[in-house]
Amino acid sequence: MTRKRFGIDIDGTVTCPTSLIPFINEDFSLNITLDDIRQYDLSEALNIPAPHFKEWFDEKEPIIYANSPIAEGAKDVLxxxxxxxxLFFISARKTHLLQITEEWFNKQDIAYDKIELVGSxxxxxxxxxxxxxxxxxxxHDNAVAICEELSIPVVLFNTPYNQDPVPEGVVRVDNWIQAKQWVHDWVSRT
Incomplete structure (x- = not known):
């Protein structure tokens, strides 16, 4: 029997969705929590000019990724x-961050079949x-597009920034334990 193939985003899915917050708070003199972020576009969510935020993020990205905490329950489930x-980890990270990403996976002791950084x-x-x-x-929009374009189920990890409605085929979970249970049930049905 062929093993099922899982596509898994990294940031905000395998890593804790709060990973950027300490860096944002320190560098922009803010005091926000994850609950304060109601949209994915952080420059808009935080009212920081997009060019300024992009410059900041490009500079901080390697440090953030090297130090991101793993999401609760992710390691055991993975x-x-x-x-x-x-397990195919597919991320919007830029390709020059592959070594940092692989080092983070090794440090966390998470095995993978492939890490692909697509840059968008x-x-x-x-x-x-x-x-x-x-x-x-x-x-949110990635989950919807992947589900609709590929006709595969997508497990969407709930966060304050992804609360728009989802179509059938996109399943919301609050944590990795719920994802594991949903996958168990799904595998039993397929």
Whole structure:
């Protein structure tokens, strides 16, 4: 039997969605929490001019990614899944961050079949190339597009910034334990 292939976003999914907040608070003299972020575009959410925020993010990105905490429950679930499924981590990170990303995965002791940094939020081509059967995401429009374009289920990790309605086929979960349960049920049905 062929092992199912999982496409998994990294930031805000495998890493804790609060990863950027300490850096934002320090560098922009803010005192925000995840609950304060109601949209994915942080420059807009925080009322910081987009060019300024992009410059800041480009500079801080390697430090943030090297130090991102892992999402609660992710490690145990991913270690268990590695025995049963193929894991393809597909991220919008830029390709020059591959070494930092691989080092983070090694430090966290998370095995993978492939890490692909696509450099944009459009993950459909990579998901298609890796022939994934299901995708895990935190960005609302990515989840919807992947589900609709590829006709595969997408597990969307709930955050304050992704609360727009979702179509059938996009399943919301609050944590990795719920994702694991949903996947168990889904595998039983397929």
């Amino acid at each position: 270690l268990e899944w590695k025995e049963q499924f193929q 939020h459009d993950k459909i081509q990579a998901a298609t190339e890796h022939n994934v059967d299901i995708f895990f995401e935190d960005k």
